[in-house]
Amino acid sequence: MTEAHRxxxxxxxxxxxxxxxxxxxxxxxDGALAFYNDxxxxxxGRRFEEMGQSDESxxxxxxxxxxxxxxxxxxxxxxxxxxxRRRQAAFDKIRFRAADGVVRxxxxxxxxxxxxxxxxxxxxxxxxxxx
Amino acid sequence: xxxxIWGARGSIPSPGPETTRFGGNTSCVQVTLSxxxxxxxxxxxxxxxxxxxxxxxxxxxxxxxxxLHLDHIQGLMFFAPAFRPDSELEIWGPEAxxxxxxxxxxxxISAPLAPVEVRELPCHVSFREAPHSEWQIGxxxxxAESVTHRGPTLGYRITEGDTTLCYIPDHEPVLAGDLDxxxxxxxxxxxxxxxxxxxxxDAQYSDDEYPNHVGWGHSAISHTLAFARRAGVQxxxxxxxxxxxxxxxxxxxxxxxxxRWEAAGGGAGRVLxxxxxxxxxxxxxxxxxx
Numbered sequence: 001m002t003e004a005h006r007x008x009x010x011x012x013x014x015x016x017x018x019x020x021x022x023x024x025x026x027x028x029x030d031g032a033l034a035f036y037n038d039x040x041x042x043x044x045g046r047r048f049e050e051m052g053q054s055d056e057s058x059x060x061x062x063x064x065x066x067x068x069x070x071x072x073x074x075x076x077x078x079x080x081x082x083x084x085r086r087r088q089a090a091f092d093k094i095r096f097r098a099a100d101g102v103v104r105x106x107x108x109x110x111x112x113x114x115x116x117x118x119x120x121x122x123x124x125x126x127x128x129x130x131x
Numbered sequence: 132x133x134x135x136i137w138g139a140r141g142s143i144p145s146p147g148p149e150t151t152r153f154g155g156n157t158s159c160v161q162v163t164l165s166x167x168x169x170x171x172x173x174x175x176x177x178x179x180x181x182x183x184x185x186x187x188x189x190x191x192x193x194x195x196x197x198x199l200h201l202d203h204i205q206g207l208m209f210f211a212p213a214f215r216p217d218s219e220l221e222i223w224g225p226e227a228x229x230x231x232x233x234x235x236x237x238x239x240i241s242a243p244l245a246p247v248e249v250r251e252l253p254c255h256v257s258f259r260e261a262p263h264s265e266w267q268i269g270x271x272x273x274x275a276e277s278v279t280h281r282g283p284t285l286g287y288r289i290t291e292g293d294t295t296l297c298y299i300p301d302h303e304p305v306l307a308g309d310l311d312x313x314x315x316x317x318x319x320x321x322x323x324x325x326x327x328x329x330x331x332x333d334a335q336y337s338d339d340e341y342p343n344h345v346g347w348g349h350s351a352i353s354h355t356l357a358f359a360r361r362a363g364v365q366x367x368x369x370x371x372x373x374x375x376x377x378x379x380x381x382x383x384x385x386x387x388x389x390x391r392w393e394a395a396g397g398g399a400g401r402v403l404x405x406x407x408x409x410x411x412x413x414x415x416x417x418x419x420x421x
Contacts, residue, residue: 005315005322008277014317015279109318116228117263 007120009113010034023126029119031056031084043128045100056081064097083110084122105129132271132291132413134329135161138177138275139405141300141335141349141371142202147393152378154407156180156373157202158300158371160331164291168269172287172298172331173197177407178206182213189217193268195261195275197222197300198284199235208240208247218254223275225283226260233258261285276321278302280348286320288327290364294415297327297364300371303348310357324362328415331405334369352388357404365420367392368403368411 005011010028017024025032025128031051033054041047054062056075065073075081080089090110097103110124115118135235146155157175162348164170171181171194190212197203221290236258237249249256261275261390263293267403271291275310278286286299299320304310307317315321324330334355336344341351349371350358359367369388372381384405393403403411412420 005276005319006317008279011279011307011317011319018306018308090232 006034007118009115009120012035013113013121013123017123023093023128025080025124025126026121027056027059027080028121029084031081031122033059034121040126043098043106043126045098045102048096048125063097066097068095079108079110080122080124083112083124086117087112087114087119132165132289132294132296133163134296134411134413135163135179135181136177136405136409136411137368138173138175138206139160139372139407140175140202141333141373143374144176144202144205145374149377149379152406153372153381153404155207155374156407159198159206161324162289162296164269166270168271169193170268170271170273170289172389173203173300174206174210175202175204175294176206179209179211181411182206182209182211184400185212187215189215189219191219192221194220194222195273195285195287195298196222196282197286197298198225198282199239200282200301201239203301204236204239207236208245212408213252213254213256216253216255220254221254222254222258223261224258225277226277227283231258232260232413267374269364272389274323276320278323279304279306282297284348286323288323288329292415294413295327295364297324297332299324299330299332301348302333302350303346304358305350305354306346310354310361315361318358318361321358321362327362327364329368329411329413329419330359330362330364330368331368331370332405333371334384334388335371335373340373349411352384352391356388356392356395359392360397365398365415366401366403368382368405368419372405 023043024053025036036048079092082090093107095105107127113121138159148405155175158173159175159177160172162170169192240249241350265272265274271289274288275285281300289296333350335349336351338351389402
């Protein structure tokens, strides 16, 4: 076979969030960007199609999470990364600077995408306090 | 390899005067390999007729179940070799988190839904979750992968020599997005079907019918054709006919599909429509023939 495909669980996750009006962000088992929906692109200030292949550090740089002093937070502080690495749900309120420079406060709920065999990725749902 | 269609109908058996041409039995496809090894794809009601055709001798049969919806397993309890002590059945199917394959099938082959229990079947029978890697059945290499449908569902790829048959009877790949443009890695089943000499694929709905069935786990004809094009298959057989689709409807349905396939640059004579009783010779070096 010439073309590998994503795990079915990740495909189903993308199918699920595609039609949601709740912003959603999906990463694969390596933490690389897999997908985010149109609602998330509004918050993030860039369409998913414009992102290209982005590993963990690249998307975290594009959408910078900040502490209260405006300093960049480490990856481990992000709920999505915690969910992926620790294989457990994570929730937090974070401040971030979008790709268009706008700074927003958002609530993030993240869960790992698991089967009995493996971790396939993680999914985050965002809620902006501006909504 | 040789393929015989024992049931091409989806959802529920649909016998009657209006379905005699394409048949009313539910999904069941016999694959006979070059050395006579017998593989059966799904155990719909067509399996009953297949069992009768095998005659009285004990047989070793590999049954590959795509999923456990009733239209794909209902024939198991009426499969004559299952009631012969000199028969050996290997039943493969999708794994699920809640119970082993045997226990899930036993929900059907047990009281109150059946007069027999799985453990009472006279044959030698084994139940196996399809592995995540390829495995051998006779001279063929078999691969199973999960596809988008309601509940744990597999598609199967069977390769003998240079010839590959792919079977995805229940499938709704379009939930990923536009099948013509989305990246192939996001289309469930695409790798499984890549370059197959023959793909038997879900074609349950017309494009007009599909909007009332989004999320039901089946394809509209547009999706079937787009999927087959993306997979670069040599031939496509429309499968899992809706129980409401009469012979007359399916004749027109097929003709329209052929026209669309060829208008999009597909080869002539490459879109078939599965009909009960039909026998096909599948070889990568030649078009599928009856």
